[in-house]
Amino acid sequence: MTDNTGHTPPDTSARKDTHLDLARAQMTEMPAHSLDRIALPYSALPELSIDEVDITTSFMGASLSAPIMITGMTGGTARADAINEHLVMAAETANIAIGLGSQRASLEAGTSQSNLRKLAPKACLIGNIGGAQLASTNGIELAIRAVEDIEADGLAIHLNPLQEIIQPEGDHDWRGVERAIGMLVDRLDCPVLVKEVGAGLSAEVVGRLAAQGVRHIDLACKGGTNWALIEYLRQSPENQPVYAPFIDTGYGLADAIGAARESVPDAVIIASGGLRHGLDIAKSLWLGANMGGMAGAMLRQLEDDDKTLHPERLASALDMLKTQIRTALFLSGASSVTALKRIRTRLSR
Template sequence: MTEPSAIVRRKDEHLDIALRQQAGGPSAFDELVLEHCALPELNLDEVDLSTGFLGWDFKLPFLISSMTGGPERGAAINANLAAAAEQLRIPLAVGSQRVALEGAAQAGIDARLREIAPSVPIWSNLGAAQLVQGYGADEARRAVEMIGADALIIHLNPLQEAVQPAGDRDWRGVLPAIERLTRDLGRPVIVKEVGYGVSAAVARRLHDAGVAAIDVAGAGGTAWAAIEAERIADRADRQVADAFQGWGIPTPRALAEVRAACPDLPLIGSGGVRDGVDAAKAIRLGADLVGQAGGVLAAALVSADAVVQHFDIMARQLAVACFSTGARHLADLKAVRILPRALPLHDV
């Protein structure tokens, strides 16, 4: 098992590299166009962005998704995110609590989060690989109780672990372990990928195991194999990791296919969501909430106000996208026609 101090160092390195990755660029969302409505017959000020999710009601369909870092910066980041979540009235998902559970450092993932954000959902986070290394309902309850969480996220990161030196290679028994948690924890269990997407087949297995929701977390955002490649000193190990540049199911495809496979399952769309227009496309493809982690990381390093401003801009962009498609409510947006950007020649 990796020493807790080594995990702390790794988390801080992850933060530095993730910040460098947020340079923008093309996205799979660019290949899709929401059909424009030149006669919306709407008042923009009356566009309603509210949504429900797992029994909660939110005025905005956004989730501050899981991110982490070393103790000093992690504490500041998490405090800023919690304060922003409380002001925006949106849920906050914390980064992995493995380090905190093993006693090395909490990086601000502690009871203070609930003090900062007393009235919005906070979701705990554990890695799926730990569920076959001795973690069970007791450890999950400790993670939940540590921050007064309302739900638990189990994150799936097999590719990251496979290319990471000393990563967790044995994933046998993860699905039954998740199923036991959904039965025994007494809180909703949400499962997410970390940036390579959930397929329709995996989503069906998770649905049948009793998970409350899935975050598809597709390719297009933070690329963990690339992050690990930057950290690897051994040349051969780095070449292994580098081969997975571009790997994964793009978020739009993952959303569409998982929604088709699990029509009634609450879904979160994350992975490469850059702005409110991408959020609109994610909602149209089946997302009930839209998550951002890397996209809001720079703001989180500045202040809670910077995070609030970031999401205020996203909300304005989403509202204009709804208005421009004739959608007064998000339910209307889900019915808007979506088109490929490139029109086949035979359709001209």
């Protein structure tokens, strides 16, 4: 059902816009991060020109300018749709990967987000639905429609039981999700990416996903946008004490990358959860990831406190990320991401 603007019903819309407000309000300063204890090697003898440092990356069949993905953020309200329009255009211009937020509300309301593909015809665009929806009746059909609607290059399935269990209106039945993911991998022609939303994926879960045929993983660890806290803040005062002990649940990124890489040596791993700058992305690559993903930080670049949008600021932020990744590789004496990984192997012998 849609309201008279063609958007999702008022209750869902209000929730989505509250999510945007609460997510934006988090992390206004540069907080500490698990990657702070990781130092890249510094080479005083790089024997390189910064101009020859190559940060191009292949991802889901696309040749990207940098190992960067803007990870999915909610859609389905006028405000969220405007945000997504600017995010996809910025990703297209910068030639990086971009995920949409959950397409469920739009698909169930019978509306389309195909305008996003029109705005970014060449972008590496990843669709999104929830694991609990995938496992429900007609979930696989919903997933196929999500891909078709935006001619997606891949589909992300988000696993967020922590968020859902604290969310007043959340999905509390997570049975059958693992098997549904395996069925989806068999049915879709494009890659399936499985992600958390800020609590992280353990090595054990990553191994089980690989056994279902999943090759793309977004770790989405804790340290950035905290959905448990956001939903806790939306709970009634009577219920808040029930959920308060769970706000800090999950895995930090610095440990999760190595654990996932060990569990699935051949997977494409996106490191995310509170990444702040290109040095964090370079450290993630050093630890074994293939790409860095950012959501909250990108939202804060695009949208101001007064809700005005600043696409030029987002574009500059993406340029800065690339310069920082290139600088980090240069200072480590690495001419490419592959060279950075070779240095790590050499130093760990």
